[in-house]
Amino acid sequence: MIRNIIFDIGNVLTDFRWKEFLEDKGFDEAMVKRIAKASVQSTVWNEIDRGVWSMEELMQAFIRQDPEIEEELRRAYGDITGMVTKRAYAIPWIQELREKGIVLPEESAAVVRRVIHTTADFDFAGNLRFTPGAVKLGQAALLNRAAIVTDTNMAKAGINKPVLTKLGGQVCCFMADEDVARAAKEKGTTRAVAAMEKASGRFPSAVFAIGNAPTALLRIAELIEAGLRPSLVIGVPVGFVNVVESKEAAWAVCQEKGVPAILSMGRKGGSGVAAAVCNALLYQTTEEIRC
Helix, strand or coil, X not given: CCCCCCCCCCCCCEEECHHHHHXXXXXXXXXXXXXXXXXXXCHHHHHHHHCCCCHHHHHHHHHHHCHXXXXXXXXXXXXXXXXXXXXXXXXXXXXXXXXXXXXXXXXXXXXXXXXHHHHCCCCHXXXXXXXXXXXXXXXXXXXXXXCEEECCHHHHHHCCHHHHHHCCCCEECCCCCHHHHHHHHHHCCCHHHHHHHHXXXXXXXXXXXXXXXXXXXXXXXXXXXXXXXXXXXXXCCCCCCCHHHHHHXXXXXXXXXXXXXXXXXXXXXCHHHHHHHHHHHHHHHHHHHHC
């Protein structure tokens, strides 16, 4: 009896290798692009995810996209073995989840899986905490082109720019700005605090993704107390000094003020985790648009 089905979003457990699949069939670059345009890159491909059409119905729909390459389309999709392949760790990963008795809530599962995949740390299945509706509200913000603000250039670098650009968004990090360094020195505070103050002034409804500096998260919590209303707070700083305290403070104020939040409670986190949470939201959002 099948008791659990895990849906893979964002190439976590499997690889969708359509380009390599078509190249392996012997098609040259020009034909690969043409076949892709008529199939995987067309809206018709959504019907595969729905699972309603037969393969012949799908084939006929592909052919209508480009009738001149019917023969090539039939050769390409007559046998789709190898188009989707499972990653080497997929089965052990699922088995370990089961052995640990970890059950992921539907709404947050894709985010938690992405973080575990990034860190190889199953503790995040218990450490990540979500305010009600945080994932959906974060996705809605990204659809509305909310900016993502990070506290490190490492987190900024880890966010998938092509996907973010497709949604019309942008990602910013002000830590290295000269005016931030100057403001921090004048006020006797950290660059992280000054960077959050600058960001909140320019993008008050941003998605704030904090993966390194607890002082940045504490400052965001203070600004929320003062009236700031971000679209989402991702609070995952890592370390020992003020890390736990910053997360507990942010969690309390976000709950009190109704600000959506995703936090990793405890000492674990990091810039990679902040980027992973952002990417999970991005991938989920674009997947739902495609479907």
